[in-house]
Amino acid sequence: MLNQPVKRLADQQSFVFSQHSLQDYADCPRRFWLRYLEQLAWPAPPVEPLEEYERHRLLGEQFHRLAQQALVGLDLALLEKVAGSDPLLYTWWNNFVQLYPSLNVGQVKKVEFALSLPIRQYRLFARFDFIQMKTDPLRWIIWDWKTGEKVPKVIHLSQRWQTRVYRYVLVEAGKNIFGTESPRPQDVEMIYWFAGAPEKSVHLPYSQEQFEKDRQDILQLIDWIEQDDVFPPTTEEKRCRFCVYRSLCDRGLAGNFLDWEEDEEESQTLSFDFDQVAEIHF
Amino acid sequence: MISLTSEQTRVVNLPLCRAFIEGPAGSGKTTAAIERLNALLQSGVPGHTIMIMVPQRTLGIPYYRALHQFQGNGSEVTVSTFSGLAQRMVGLFWPLIARDAGFAHPEQSPTFLTLENAQYFMASLVRPLLDQGFFQTVKVERARLYSQILDNLNKAALAGFPHTEIAERLKSSWSGAPEQLHVYDDVQVCVNQFREYCLQHNLLDFSLQIEVFSRYLWKTLLCREYLLASYRHWIVDNVEEDIPLAHDFLLEVLPQADSALVIMDTDAGFRIFLGADPESAARLASVCDTDVRFEQYSAAPQVMRDLAIHMRDSVERKESRHPVVRASFSNFREVVEPPEKSLRFFPQMLDWTVEKVVTLVNQGVPPGEIAILAPILSDALRFSLADRLERHQIPYRTHRPSRALNDEPAAQCLLTLARLAHPHWEMLPEKQDLQKALLLAIEDLDWARAHLLIEVCYRRQNGIMTLQPFGEKIQMDMRERITHRIAERYQILFEWLQAYAEHPVNELDFFFSRLFDEVLSRPGFGFHTRLDAAQVTANLIESVQKFRRAVQHRLGDMPLGKEYLLLVQEGVISALYLMNWQPSEQNAVFIAPAHTFLMNNYIVDYQFWLDIGAKTWYERIFQPLTHPIVLSRRWEPARKWTAEEEIKLNRNSLYRISLGLLRRCRKKVFIAYSDLNEAGFEQRGLLLKALFRVLINGGRRD
């Protein structure tokens, strides 16, 4: 079955697109097919050494949690103690504390907030670290915390599907959520904030023109995915280094952590997460 | 567009208010609530201000499906259980309450324990006590002993009384032999030690999550304001299956909400043994300003509902208070079908069941309209049914998002290779286990060559079994029989294990992940094309990883992998929970325990009730260390639990379950029974007797 795709997008009763799935299709259609249509678990290390990868990932999660706690109003002094459990986390936290006063203002502050909208017969979903709306001048800012070792190039970030999907979804879905105050493209900005190097943070403003282009490109990509019945493997083999399906595609071994660019784990997109409940019986 | 009854339309069009909706199962309450949800969203209520609370995740499925199909822009609606909400809040506000709640390290993150990991900690605390003579008179498997002790903690938390009162409550209600009182004292020592240990190490089992939320967090202004401001609209479904603490919480929240729908099934309460309390749920009507009763419509036909009423009277051995004309008794025969002739053995009953399923499917009944229900579904029974259905190529789906570890060859293969790779654990595998593992690990290897391979390559060296290279020393005829291709693959695996032995790791999940990536899932190896094996590997890795993260503080020099394997041997870890398990939407026969079927809230055309002579349809399992009723809020402390109470409980359970099932059946119930049960004993339980009384004489006393 693996050499012959059997499941197509059209077979899915309901499908939720996200920045991850669109990026996967753009990087490698085969990966999209394996991950989202076949939902094939392939428990290979995404990167080596696993030990370092895991440590970094857990610290990243802890940082996201601390930022969320701070933004819902927990006392920063309390959180500092938690951050003190690891020197790297503490550095990130201290950088965040510098930023905090500018985050703690504005008419709209939404932490870990998810928005979605219908697109064709599917949905497009985005979960934001933090959305902030400030007046004078009016700005809608999408904050995305990054804890990876590498700071990607601006051009690379601006072209990533995360940037395009997040800004597009905020404008499009925001209409219903934020009422008359809803964001217009020219008032939106996305900021990638690097916890280890805040001075290198990347600001990506938005525009009506880019909004229209994003809409077209997202629809175009979905059309391609709908029509695809081959889902070919990428021809750029370097993309395989950080893909778990390497052994399935016979594409070498795991890439090194130092070359790896942070890619946050896919968040739950309207999916189930079952409680471990004991079976009921008498 | 579905057409709605007038009751449903009324609910959908209610103004923003708090409404209490009551009615029997199958009367369309959830459908009305889903339409109401759509109406709220369409009217501009933001999704993130809506909370849908259900007692069990499966009951949230219809809401998820509706949300997937919603055609508007929006923010995310939350669908949660009370305990899920409690866990999320404890995680978010942890630094705020950790110190007050008694945790020794409030500045460190908490660890939420899975059921298995909680059992692990309980096991490590109880084992030394067993050596000191604790629980000497109790004859149950170790794994069940640990889980029953934990169950006590959960029950205390769900009912809302201190865990320190568990023994006192159990003892004061006990009316049997006095030796049992010591057992309850032993239980108290164990729960106290466990709770203390959790507090010392920031561990939160299910009971502690609930307690920390209800006793500490919910009292803080920040959490209260956060929840009340976040969720302005509440839809609370199947409230009768939820716990009193959830009701207490809702009694405080709902009066402050902008709108609420509280939905209650009458005559339900199937989760009573998990703390459900329908009487407590009824209190929520007092904070609602409108009542809507659903009485018009039922998914089940009238004859099925009449049958349900007569079953109740028959179970309670009362004269029927609901006179029905004689003709309707014969109608019962049209909706209940027993085997044409008596069946002596259990497998014959299964054959009869599957024959009937085949006939229905051949007549054009969609498999998804058929449910095969048993009081308890053992793995063996599940397998027997699945095997028979497969032979007839009838699709089926199983009821739970887990698989038994022992039934998974891929998991066994990985665990065997882990033992081989870590000789210092002193758990080297037997030859036949290694043979099985290689059979799966190496593609194209057959049983005979696997045997030869083991004979020449797994040998005793310096007193211990050691894996050998496929080297020059092996005789030519043997080399030819094993074949060059197999030898080459074996050698790759051997060399990988040799290289690993130079730098072994303590993280067993890393070992599995690398072994999978670098060898087993490569071309020429068994996991490369077996997608199911990859799924099982992923589940196993997740289980080990959760275990590692929870226990690493306590292991010291003890290898994590060895500890994990010992737990598997002891039966504490016996199942793999599937990640991202999605309820199957396929058109397939549903095989499940009757309670699971009820708690999924399905309605089907045809039901098969298996083994209706079994007492397990209504009797509690043997639980010498706990008691679901005595440890509930409803039970007055010091009141004795007597044999009469037990009989009353059994009859009540049977009544509720048969009523629940009949209300979820549109066309026919097939009642399957054999003279001898699975274990070879005759059983003529209450369900069998009550059903036959109804079928023969309409439920009147003989």
Ligand code: SF4
């Ligand atoms: S390994 Fe390479 S070809 Fe295969 S799915 Fe991954 S990125 Fe695509």
